[in-house]
Amino acid sequence: MTAYRRTARAFVLGAGGFAAAGLYSTTAGPWYAVPGLYAAAFCAWCSARYYTAHHRAVAESQWEERHVLGRDPAPLNPCCMLARHSDGAAHDRRKCTDLFHRITSDLAADPRSST
Ligand SMILES: [Zn+2]
Structure with missing residues (x-):
């Protein structure tokens, strides 16, 4: 279990709690449910993002394991999170799963090799 998965489960628990509190507060008035349901939706969104990060971490770990064992795995899509955000x-x-990008990013990072 990765830390991402633990955090995602905590957010699921929080989303459930906020949803229950929001629904319970409708007994006082329907508009009192809005803050609770908003917080529940936010926790659900955070949980989904952390589950995505967990799945990515597991995929990268499996890719690295296959790479180390010499099985020549295909790169993940996107190849790395830095490429996704840039x-x-x-x-x-x-951490790039495309070996060509690992080599070229090494060349770009080392100023002595560019000349
Ligand atoms: Zn990459």
Whole structure:
């Protein structure tokens, strides 16, 4: 279990609690449910993001394991999270699952090799 998964489960618990509190507060008035349901929706969104991060971490771990064992795995899509957030302009030289990008990002990071 990764830390992402633990956090995602905590957010699921929080979302459930906020939803229950929001629904219970409707006994006083229907508009009192809005803050609770808003917090529940926010916790559900955070939980989904953390579950996505967990699945990515597991996929990267499995990719790295296959790479170390010499099975020549196909790169993940996106190849690394840095490429995703930079629209492919930059790559993480340690965690990129595309080996060509690892090599080229090493060349770009080392100023002596560019000349
Ligand atoms: Zn990459």
